[in-house]
Amino acid sequence: MKTIRIFILLVCSFVIFNSHAAVKIEHWQTSEGSDVYFVENHDLPILDMSVGFPAGAARNTKATAGLAGVTRHMMSLGAAGMNEEDITNAFADIGAEFGGSLDADQAAFTLRTLTSEKEKAITVFNKVLHKPDFPIAVLAREKTRIIAGLQEAATQPESIANKAFMQALYGAHPYGLPEEGEEETINAITQQAMRDFYQQYYSAKSATIVLIGDITKSEAQTIANKVASGLPQTPAVKALPAVNLPVAANEQKIPHPASQAHILLGYPGVKRGDLDYFPLYVGNYILGGGGFVSRLTEEVREKRGLVYSVYSYFIPMSELGPFQIGLQTKKEQASEALKVVNDTLKDFVKNGITDEELKAAKSNITGGFPMRLDSNKEIMGYVAMIGFYKLPLTYLDDFNQEVNKVTAAQIKDAFNRRLNLSHFTAVIVGASD
Amino acid sequence: MASTAFAEEPVQEFELDNGLKLIVKEDHRSPVVVSQVWYRAGSMDEVNGKTGVAHVLEHMMFKGTKSIEPGQFSRLIAEVGGKENAFTGADYTCYFQQLEKSHLPLSFKLEADRMANLVITDEEFAKEIKVVMEERRWRTDDKPQSRVNEQFQSMAFRAHPYGRSVIGFMNDLENMTADDAREWYQHWYAPNNAIVVVVGDVQANEVFALAKKYFGPLKARKLPERKPQVEPEQMGERRAVVKAPGKLPFVIMGFHTPTLSSESEGTENNWEPYALDVLAGVLSGNKSARLNQRLVRETALAVSVGAGYDSATRGRLSLFELVGTPSQDKTVKELEEALLAEIEKIKNDGVTQTELDRVKAAVIAADVYERDSMFYQGMQIGQLVTMGYNWRISKTYPEKLKAVTSQQIQAVAKKYLNRDNMTVATLDPQPIDPDAEPAGQPHIH
Numbered sequence: 001m002k003t004i005r006i007f008i009l010l011v012c013s014f015v016i017f018n019s020h021a022a023v024k025i026e027h028w029q030t031s032e033g034s035d036v037y038f039v040e041n042h043d044l045p046i047l048d049m050s051v052g053f054p055a056g057a058a059r060n061t062k063a064t065a066g067l068a069g070v071t072r073h074m075m076s077l078g079a080a081g082m083n084e085e086d087i088t089n090a091f092a093d094i095g096a097e098f099g100g101s102l103d104a105d106q107a108a109f110t111l112r113t114l115t116s117e118k119e120k121a122i123t124v125f126n127k128v129l130h131k132p133d134f135p136i137a138v139l140a141r142e143k144t145r146i147i148a149g150l151q152e153a154a155t156q157p158e159s160i161a162n163k164a165f166m167q168a169l170y171g172a173h174p175y176g177l178p179e180e181g182e183e184e185t186i187n188a189i190t191q192q193a194m195r196d197f198y199q200q201y202y203s204a205k206s207a208t209i210v211l212i213g214d215i216t217k218s219e220a221q222t223i224a225n226k227v228a229s230g231l232p233q234t235p236a237v238k239a240l241p242a243v244n245l246p247v248a249a250n251e252q253k254i255p256h257p258a259s260q261a262h263i264l265l266g267y268p269g270v271k272r273g274d275l276d277y278f279p280l281y282v283g284n285y286i287l288g289g290g291g292f293v294s295r296l297t298e299e300v301r302e303k304r305g306l307v308y309s310v311y312s313y314f315i316p317m318s319e320l321g322p323f324q325i326g327l328q329t330k331k332e333q334a335s336e337a338l339k340v341v342n343d344t345l346k347d348f349v350k351n352g353i354t355d356e357e358l359k360a361a362k363s364n365i366t367g368g369f370p371m372r373l374d375s376n377k378e379i380m381g382y383v384a385m386i387g388f389y390k391l392p393l394t395y396l397d398d399f400n401q402e403v404n405k406v407t408a409a410q411i412k413d414a415f416n417r418r419l420n421l422s423h424f425t426a427v428i429v430g431a432s433d
Numbered sequence: 434m435a436s437t438a439f440a441e442e443p444v445q446e447f448e449l450d451n452g453l454k455l456i457v458k459e460d461h462r463s464p465v466v467v468s469q470v471w472y473r474a475g476s477m478d479e480v481n482g483k484t485g486v487a488h489v490l491e492h493m494m495f496k497g498t499k500s501i502e503p504g505q506f507s508r509l510i511a512e513v514g515g516k517e518n519a520f521t522g523a524d525y526t527c528y529f530q531q532l533e534k535s536h537l538p539l540s541f542k543l544e545a546d547r548m549a550n551l552v553i554t555d556e557e558f559a560k561e562i563k564v565v566m567e568e569r570r571w572r573t574d575d576k577p578q579s580r581v582n583e584q585f586q587s588m589a590f591r592a593h594p595y596g597r598s599v600i601g602f603m604n605d606l607e608n609m610t611a612d613d614a615r616e617w618y619q620h621w622y623a624p625n626n627a628i629v630v631v632v633g634d635v636q637a638n639e640v641f642a643l644a645k646k647y648f649g650p651l652k653a654r655k656l657p658e659r660k661p662q663v664e665p666e667q668m669g670e671r672r673a674v675v676k677a678p679g680k681l682p683f684v685i686m687g688f689h690t691p692t693l694s695s696e697s698e699g700t701e702n703n704w705e706p707y708a709l710d711v712l713a714g715v716l717s718g719n720k721s722a723r724l725n726q727r728l729v730r731e732t733a734l735a736v737s738v739g740a741g742y743d744s745a746t747r748g749r750l751s752l753f754e755l756v757g758t759p760s761q762d763k764t765v766k767e768l769e770e771a772l773l774a775e776i777e778k779i780k781n782d783g784v785t786q787t788e789l790d791r792v793k794a795a796v797i798a799a800d801v802y803e804r805d806s807m808f809y810q811g812m813q814i815g816q817l818v819t820m821g822y823n824w825r826i827s828k829t830y831p832e833k834l835k836a837v838t839s840q841q842i843q844a845v846a847k848k849y850l851n852r853d854n855m856t857v858a859t860l861d862p863q864p865i866d867p868d869a870e871p872a873g874q875p876h877i878h
């Protein structure tokens with residue numbers, strides 16, 4: 001049992017590189033139109049791969065909330081006649097790690113295997129990607145489990161706050177839909193709905209295949225070709241709708257018996273590849289991204305002892321991802337903490353930053369480059385991000401240069417243009433009044 | 434690029450005259466270094482009335498020394514692009530930095546400074562103790578399963594300090610003083626109670642020279658006597674129920690079990706911890722392992738299940754644990770009985786060779802995968818040495834696991850996984866007031 005001084009935010013926006021990028025990324029397309037990204041590295045006898053699709057939770061509608069997640073999950077529970085037990089055992093027999101993820105934009109499958117076992121591992125991996133069976137009996141059981149999870153989440157302050165916040169921030173836009181779905185929408189999912197979803201969104205034309213590790217380029221080509229050729233040869237997936245900015249402030253107070261209030265504040269923030277991305281990113285490091293040295297941590301935690309954790313971040317997504325500030329504090333002092341947060345934010349946006357703060361931020365962000373890419377697993381995460389969001393291949397090489405170009409004036413300007421403080425969304429779960 | 438593909442660098446050990454241990458593992462894949470300082474001081478060294486002080490001191494270690502202002506430690510590390518943090522466990526407290534390799538001297542300089550020169554002011558303590566109380570609310574008080582675990586642990590261990598949670602009781606935090614933190618620091622923060630672990634793109638002899646320069650001048654101190662704290666044998670089943678807001682019940686069951694002992698090589702039963710570890714793998718090593726396959730997939734009795742066992746602890750005491758959440762129309766009692774029935778099956782029939790092979794395949798692969806993370810490699814070495822083991826255990830571990838037989842698994846199941854040796858804690862979820870109306874409907878201003 002461990003307890004740590006602060007929880008570490010694993011957020012995809014904290015991507016930091018410098019101009020000495022040591023990662024050589026090779027990129028090509030398969031004949032089906034899948035994008036392939038390959039990093040050759042023979043230091044360890046390991047192959048890591050990931051295959052991503054624009055099949056995230058934002059592809060759901062209000063009536064089908066949860067379908068994207070259930071489809072991805074069900075793919076691994078029966079494929080090409082193998083049942084769930086066969087699939088898990090096939091990976092376990094060779095010590096391979098099979099996993100995946102889902103967020104609003106993307107659904108992905110990942111595989112880590114010893115290179116000596118790669119043929120076996122990839123054979124099963126491809127069955128899951130190419131021939132999912134969506135067995136009906138398993139679906140019925142998984143629905144029950146998912147609904148149990150939803151009912152539990154509906155009682156826990158953190159989950160309640162997250163769901164209410166995204167809904168309030170995005171309204172009718174699919175980013176506002178509950179990723180896990182609702183009881184009724186989960187119950188309504190059919191085998192056919194999953195098959196249709198799979199055909200439409202797991203298209204070879206929209207797939208991003210990432211390979212890193214102990215294989216040659218020609219092996220990578222063979223593997224990528226096999227992955228792409230078995231995927232649905234359907235039209236490329238369309239872009240998501242644009243986000244409408246809120247037209248008024250929105251504050252929600254939701255009662256809860258917990259001892260702490262959970263507070264979330266925010267506004268639709270930034271896209272991947274956005275021109276304002278670097279000023280906002282560097283600025284946010286100073287405001288609430290830089291761990292123990294940010295203004296929010298200094299004001300709310302270090303000076304006043306009001307919280308264990310307070311943070312802010314931008315999550316850049318296909319469309320405007322959220323800018324979010326979060327904290328938890330004893331109910332009785334929630335108003336006081338919220339006031340300090342609001343004052344800190346207002347002061348930051350109105351008065352900008354000092355040259356000293358800018359220098360320290362750049363120094364941390366650019367100096368931290370080597371630590372962000374010190375394992376195959378981390379490199380794969382960043383290359384998958386570059387691939388999925390179609391960022392330039394030089395993104396890593398240019399990153400530190402872009403960070404160093406940012407000025408204090410640009411930060412002030414970008415925050416003022418992009419965050420309308422008078423139209424912010426606030427959710428407080430467990431407020432005392 | 435390393436020219437000798439797949440070759441693993443040896444681990445090198447050093448000791449300074451003041452008793453500080455240094456362990457270096459070279460890893461030249463990236464130009465970075467992980468530096469960890471481990472203290473053999475954790476919540477198991479605390480006394481009643483002062484629970485949580487090990488963790489509180491960990492927070493205070495960032496509040497300045499004779500020459501460093503409060504918060505400046507973090508700023509200096511951040512300035513060079515470093516990542517840093519710390520964590521406290523029952524067995525140890527660990528501080529770490531991840532840096533570009535040329536900045537290792539900064540890490541040593543700052544760590545050596547706060548090993549000897551920490552300043553705990555009443556003012557900084559008063560603020561930080563509030564932060565720790567918020568941490569307890571967030572981590573434990575408002576998390577139903579954490580509350581169950583806290584209760585479970587305190588029931589399983591009646592005498593040994595493993596019965597108390599690392600974060601400490603709220604009452605003890607409320608009554609803690611800066612002097613309690615100072616006393617803790619005086620007792621345990623000394624070079625002869627510290628282990629420095631470095632993994633990364635470094636030369637071991639250069640790291641040793643650096644350690645001599647920064648940690649060498651520190652004076653060794655006599656450490657407080659550590660009394661043996663033997664947990665009396667359990668004489669029958671123990672039970673508790675925790676009520677908390679939520680929807681799903683939860684059950685955790687534990688059985689007292691032995692651990693690896695530093696002197697265990699050559700003793701008669703030294704295979705037992707390995708057999709218990711393989712048993713945990715057979716039960717819940719993957720989604721098709723026995724518990725999930727039978728109880729979640731086939732019978733739908735549970736929403737989730739798991740088994741776990743720690744073979745290495747400083748207190749040389751461990752629990753074999755079974756956990757689960759029953760499905761909606763099932764009770765915790767039914768799930769408990771089903772979990773125990775799975776154990777009975779193993780006692781009677783053993784496990785299959787295929788199951789053993791699968792656990793072994795996972796172990797062999799994990800041994801390679803973990804080399805992708807310098808931080809993890811450092812963690813493994815630091816934990817073992819701080820707990821009083823030789824780090825080489827981690828190298829012989831896969832072979833020992835591979836040698837485990839079905840008969841040995843049956844033997845440990847029969848010997849330890851019995852009702853008289855069992856502690857059970859369950860969560861009885863309570864509805865949130867259904868009549869409560871939102872305090873303020875969404876409104877515009």
